[in-house]
Amino acid sequence: MGMKGNQPPKSRGISRKPQNIQDLAEIAGVSTATVSRALAGTGNISAATRERIRALAEQFDFRPSSMARNLRIGRTGTVGVIVPLGHEKSQHISDPFFMTLLGYIADRVADRGYDLLLSKIVPHDPEWLSRQIDSGRVDGMIIIGQSNQSDVINAVARYYAPLVVWGAAQTDQSYCSVGSDNRRGGLIATQHLLSLGCRRLAFFGDPSVPEVEERLNGFRDALRQSGENAVGTTLPVHFVPEQALEDISGFLDLADRLDGIFATSDTIAMTALQALQDRRRSVPQDVKVIGFDDLDLARRTVPALSSVRQDLEAGADALVDLLFRKIAGESVESVTLQPQLIVRASTVAE
Amino acid sequence: MGMKGNQPPKSRGISRKPQNIQDLAEIAGVSTATVSRALAGTGNISAATRERIRALAEQFDFRPSSMARNLRIGRTGTVGVIVPLGHEKSQHISDPFFMTLLGYIADRVADRGYDLLLSKIVPHDPEWLSRQIDSGRVDGMIIIGQSNQSDVINAVARYYAPLVVWGAAQTDQSYCSVGSDNRRGGLIATQHLLSLGCRRLAFFGDPSVPEVEERLNGFRDALRQSGENAVGTTLPVHFVPEQALEDISGFLDLADRLDGIFATSDTIAMTALQALQDRRRSVPQDVKVIGFDDLDLARRTVPALSSVRQDLEAGADALVDLLFRKIAGESVESVTLQPQLIVRASTVAE
DNA sequence: TTCGATTCTGCAATCGATTACGCAAACTGT
DNA sequence: ACAGTTTGCGTAATCGATTGCAGAATCGAA
16 A cells, blocks of 8 residues: 655755645745635735745646535535435435436535535435434435435424435425425416316326325315316326336226326326327327426337426535535525426327 | 634633634543544553543534645645637536546545645637646545546656546556546447447537547447448537537438448437427437446437447546555556446337 | 744654555465 | 474554644834
């Protein structure tokens, strides 16, 4: 180990790239303290020396070790992003929804000079979260989707502050979350179907996930509010694509008078489109389909998928912003995003 | 800042959670050196003390600061994953291909106890890579897709070893890469179309990207080899979905005798399916379509998409494995994965 | 010119771990 | 029982930065 090259004796003459503030201090003819202050812009230091040192740093393309800094300061410079896959062990982290959100989060976190520590976790026991936190590798934590783990999260949030969660805001939660108004999303999606004349509706999604439950509530609200004698049923669909296709196919074989589907994710909606196609039931003529999320893929299905848009970019913004404010010690409120109806060919023929 | 709680005076009595090996050493009645050795399992230490200290650490759920360790050891404990978006400024990191690969890489890297620093970079200047490396925040770097930046990568690879690249292996490259045999992929995709009777083929993809160029070569190989008098043309399609749809639509309006499409990504293929559908040209009867990558979404399009499968999980495995071996100082060879033809409904009716 | 108030800068301790080196205790063999 | 090994552990330097404290330099005022 210790593959440290032989440093040439501290020559005062030609100076090679400085490896640390020590070297740079020597070149500049000042102490390390001064260099540190110059680069950080802290403490009292004359503008002249500050600029001189900064110019040198620039010239040598020198950046102080953030590791050493973090050690001294007592922070890690890393935020953890964790995806708990509670309900479906085999759901993969590459799920397009997670990944889209993650992409935005990564950009925002990087903007602040922090690293991103990505973990995918299948919670076997209630300790998964505290273990992750106590590992001391992160300054804060973003959890994407509480899945069915909101109890655990709640418990941990009571003693660990810098924690924000993507997902539904629940009434009794002690943690801070960012999420869409899922009930409203469910409402507008269903109203859309009803307004197009659908009367026999199905809700595709697993209501044991809190967000989905809310969407289901919105679905029911809409049915109740409509004067029409519309009916609706629920099909708990697995998140795993293969399973989902089976679930949906089986259902469709029975439900032959169905004329509208509200799927709780674009992914499920896509599968529904496929199952419908297999059965030669045309979309949107026979059955209208609307998804949720409005991921990129929604606009590229055949037919293009109507969806309830969640603004994931704004969501990521909010998540990261809240997290850093919590790290700074502020106390902050949860954020709710307003979903937006996006109409495409899967509900309205051109 | 500095929200360090008031430490109680070093009581010898009831011991609270140790914060560092110092504390633990005190509890155990040994020196920090011994604790370090016990926990790391290095150096000469009696089995008895080692186990005793480990038990204590376990009991207090203590883990030594990886930050301090990394500083001392001279490593960062982080690998960078960087996605250069050279050709398409607006291409988003949430592109499903990147994200799928990234997900697998994240898992592997985490397995080794390393962090993942994710950066999306739009290379404005040739310095982008060296800047990233000189920031000293990573022990190694995985680049996903050389895009049109292979010159830059080549130059940097000559002085910076721990660097692996996802993408086509080029003849003159000085860096180590993992990628599919793209030429072969192009070949088998095209042979598949030809074997189904297609004679007027189109290749959809931008050949200025090295991987795509190889696939195009495979496409041409197949045409040349087939005794048939088949013809093929090329349409450079943008990566951005909206643009791509325009490109493809325009092309299809002219190319009305087309009977086979080889798209260089599933994403493009999906767009092609959509454009064909808009024009009431049925797939696979009128036109057969095959994609590349075999992402998860391929099986869920309507009709389900035939594709050339790249085993991204194996690819991620290889990338991470090679990277760590390079970090350890080994010299390693590039890896080429064999692509595999996946036939679905977009080329063969059920 | 001299003294006190300001600025600026350097010294040295510190963050939490690792590890070369050396001393003491426990063996080994004769 | 004594010199020579071997083994187990502690001392202290070190990684590269930050920062409290204090000394030096500068300045203004008397």
